[in-house]
Amino acid sequence: MRVEQEYKKTGYFWLPESEEDKIPGVLTISDGGRIELEIVGHFNEAIQASTDNTEISRIIGHVEGDGLVTLNDCFYTVKNIAFGGISKSKILVQQVLSGAAWEKDEAVTFNTLSFSVDCLDEWVGLSGIKVDRDWNNKTATISYSAPENISLMLNNGLKLKICFAYTLPGAPKVTEAKITQRAYFRLESDRLIDLSEFTTLVFKITNLMCFATNEIVTIKNLVATSREIQFEPITGKQSPVPISIYYQSIPFAEKTPKKNWHEMLFNFKTIADVAEEVFNKWLDAYEDLSPALNLYFSTQAGAQKYLDGKFLALAQGLETYHRRTSTETLMKPETFDSLVEEIIKGCPENHVEWLKGRLAHGNEINLGKRLKKIIEPFKQHLGSSSDRSKFLRKIVDTRNYLTHYSEDLKDKTAKGREMWAICQKMEVIFNLHFLKVIGFNEDKIDSVVENSHLLKRKLQEI
Template sequence: MRLDEEFKKSGYFWLPSNPEKRIPGILVIKDGGSIELEVVGLFDDSIDGINRAINGSDALDRIVGHIEKHGLVTLDDCFYKNRNISFGGISKSTVHVNRAFLGVAYEEKEIMLFNHLKFSVEGIDEWVGRSGIKVEHQFDKKSASITYNPPEEIILNLNNGMKLQITFTWTLPGFPSQKEAKITQKTYFKLSSDQACSLNDFISVAYKITTLLGFAIDKTVCIEKVTATSEAVRQDIGNEKTALVPISIYYPSLPFAKNRPKIDQHRMLFRFGQIQNDAERIVNNWFGAYDQIDPALNLYFSTKAGAHKYLDGKFLALAQGLETYHRRTSKMKLMDEDAFEKLTSDLIEQCPEEDREWLSGRLRHGNEVSLSRRIKSIIEPFKELLGTSKERNKLIRAIVDKRNYLTHYDQSLETAVVKGEELWVLCLKMEAIFQLHLLQILGFTQSEVKSVFENSHELQQKLKKI
């Protein structure tokens, strides 16, 4: 979760089971969503509580509090990170918090359910590309007029029963505006469910939406500004009317990159405008991809988020990701399954009894095709983008040799494998191949994939012959 500045607020905190025992503390939320609570004293300073502390019982589960400027807060899934017991002095302890809910105080065992989750993602304004701000200049009269009409919301129906809205918030100039007139607009995603859902359900969907946006932008982008509402949590606004209480939520969301990405519309793989007529199908295809190729997607995004400190690690993740992708999307085998089972049975039957278990283990995956054949099959739909037959074979050989060397450290391959800049270029090409296939998974036709390639300078550079 992206925070532009550290969140640090003082307040009083207590356990829902003991609201009379309130202790001072400071709640700190850092960029990335890590949350800590530093308290003075202990939530339970009874003899039993101190004995539990001495014996290492660190779980606190849920803490509620009241902090400056924000009022009520609920801290969930908590435990002592370090705990100091000072007899006669001041003791400070640090509590690790997994999730913080600002604006509400939940009871000890109260189940948190929500109907709506609104969040923004880095790059969403540039990707959606819709603005209600219109500026008209009249240079001859040295004047200008600025008008604002909110863009229409976009509503997509998800196969999981939720609705996904692309919505907009805005601020207009205050009064009087004698020196400055400022209009701002911000784009958000909003998930809605008629049936109240757990936060985990919403977070899972929000994560997939974020990775879709990151794939389209070709950057690691982070969630920011998350708020939720529940039909069960309302506030009185007078005249016998109630309104939903907006609950700000903080948690260590994924994906996350330390530095905010530089977003450039011209460097995106594709923009919302290119898929707007088919957006619902494409978004649902992306969700379906997680059911089919989840491990491959995780490996791909790990390389984009900088999870691998060294280039060898990034290469291995890409190689494993491509292999896993092919395993999940292809039924390719060396021979017909029935024929292989018969061959296996015949071989085991003729094998000495004391070696049959060993042979059975060796044959278990004997019908799997080689990495070389998998990479060749993956390349086939886009072979015209990857050079001549000789160049493609060289690419396949480079991937297979490097994977085998790093996996088995075969010394005979040490002088043949790519290193340094050549390895970096190889990783770029593997990443591009991954992207071309993910476009297909989204539902892009061959001609549409080709159009994306022709209009993407970044994608062309990754496959550039060096």
């Protein structure tokens, strides 16, 4: 989670069941979403409780500027006990809900959740700002008409909107007139749903944005509302209380990326006529492909610090992807079962269990064949038949060596820059399949490859 300005606020904090026992403290939320609460003393003055209990499910607070806050899933990182003096304790917090307080075991549910991600304005590419200049008469006219919200119905019954927030210049403005616009996503539900359901969707949509923009983008500005939490402003009409949400989300990039639309794999305009289908196909893909998707995105986010680890994650991801999308076997299941039965008949009784274990996966195709099947739809982008064979053989030998350390494969493995180049091509294979998953046809995929300098550069590495 991106926190563009450090959140550091003083206040009083207490346990939901002990509101009378308030403790002063400082709540800090750093960029990335790391949350720490520093308090004077601790929440249970009994020495036995102080030494034994380190976890606290929920803490309530009242902080400057924001009012009520709810801190969920907390545990002590420093728990000091003072005998007659003043001591401070530190608590790591997994989640902050700013704007309201929940009871100890009360479920956190909402009807809406709004959020943004890095580079979203550039990806959406829609602006209501229009500037007309007349250089001869030294005049300029700036007008603004907010773009219409884009509404997409998701298969899970929720609605996903792409909305536009804006600010207009106030009065009087003598030397400056400023109009700003910001795109953001808004998830809406007719029923109250658990916050975790919303954040799971946010994670998946953020990964789609990472894929589309060719960049690790981070979520920011999470605000939720519930029809059960209302306030009455001066208008006299009740309105939902906006609840700001903070937590340590993934993916996260320390440096805020800057990306122009032509540097992206595709932008919103590319999918505008089928956007609902694209988002649904991507979200539905997580039902079957989440292990492969997570392995791919872990390599993009830098989870593997060494090249060997990145290579193995990509190779495993491609193998997992094929396992999840194909039921192909070496022979028909009934033929294989009959063969196994015949083999076991001739096995000494004391080795039968061992043999069954060895044969359990004997009908599966090997990694080389899986990779060949994976690249088949896109082989025209991966060189000649000879080039593709060498490329696949190198992946298999390198994977087997790094996994099993067979000495006979040592001289056949990729190392250094060659391994890096192979990783680049494996990433492209993932990209092409992800495009297929979200509904891009062959012509549209060819167009993406032709217009993406990044993909072409990766394909030319070897």
